[in-house]
Amino acid sequence: MEYARSILDLIGNTPLVRISRVTRGIGPLERQPLVLAKLEMLSPGGSVKDRIGLPMIEAAERDGLLRPGGTIIEPTSGNTGHGLAIAAAIKGYRCVFVMADKQSAEKQAILRAYGAEVVLCPTNVPPESPESYYSVAARLARDIPGAYKPDQYWNAENTAAHEATTGPEIWRQTAGQITHLVASVGTGGTITGAARYLRSQKPDLVVVGADPEGSVLSGDVARPYLTEGVGEDFIPGTFDPELIDRWVRVSDRDAFAMARRITREEGILAGESCGTAMLATLQVARELTESGQGPGAVMVVILPDGGRNYLSKLYNDEWMRANGLLASAGSVVRVREVLEDRHHGEQIPDLVLARTTEKVGAAIRRLEDYGISQMPVSEAAEGSELAGIVGSISEKGLLERAYRDPGVVERTVGEVMDPPLPVVQETAPLDEAFALLARGVPAVLAIRLERPVGLVTKLDVLEYLSHHPRLGG
């Protein structure tokens, strides 16, 4: 029989998965680094913080700070509470969690579901204010008999748990080939512990910290932000800034949009701080790709928790709009919707292809017949696999050639074609297609997995927007 003794034995050992869709925009695949995400949302409590709950409790038991019948009190953004609540459920302790009121209703509800009590405090007060969730937790720990406050921000077990589990798991899973570690930073336990272990194995490991705008960890001036679980207005004792080689600072809007993309394009239901970490990953991955250092590089990004924690916020369009996080039409609309919305005058197939072997004159006649301005060119005799697309022809390109050399119409398309059009997934946000069109490409080729399904031109986007005037905003 194969079974765990208790749910605690199932914490950690989260899988790595290759990220290959949100990375499409950063350059040709063969020049990109390998990007692997560590899926901490698959831990029983739904986050990376499961790893620290039990070790903090057991250390307190060893030190005589927590005794049978005792109460665990912790200021938490939610996830550490879930980790502690799981361990407390098994061991029979009472839990009181103190949270800032910006944390999602789901996180509070989950804590209550485990039987914990939740105390809410205002978010936008300094940590030293008597109202802050740090101060309230300290007061409760003083006032409640038998109370113990693990204090994840200063508890050495936090970092030690990641040094003992997260780091070694990544080392084993990448067979020692990891070159870059990327993590969003809250208490800093994850990045500090994992980086400490991985550096001991590989001294030239590059460690990238991802931080929200408005967090002092990366040196910004403290101000309110919406991303939960990461960034701080003080430097926690569990965080060793010396281990960080570079920081990437991420706005709420970008982090939320990227979290949604991870969910919709990679099928990984992601929390907000996953977006923060993934944006930092993409920035470094793009630099590696552009400088020719992509091949051979192995980036591991930690995805700390899942989207179920944020259904009422990140995955609620109304909340997103009310908080100014869904401003551009292109972040909510997908490329596919523009294709589906197209009103062709006549019966035009979604995709018209030219073949490398056909005469330019024949291709020009097809452009005329369908009233279109460009076509992808396939070298296959029939069918429309992406692998066969080797170029493109356009009204503009052909006119320039034919004007100089009228004999061009007798040549084959393969001899005169332009490079292939850039490709976007039909499930990608329209923003991606828009960015390419804005750079001056005549059209982008939308694909469904590896199969071309249609071309999107500037006119198509304009028509779509004119049919949907109330998008975004």
Ligand SMILES: Cc1ncc(COP(=O)(O)O)c(C=O)c1O
């Ligand atoms: C959603 C989320 N992401 C990231 C983190 C950061 O992890 P760490 O505290 O180990 O830096 C946390 C920590 O609470 C979190 O809740």
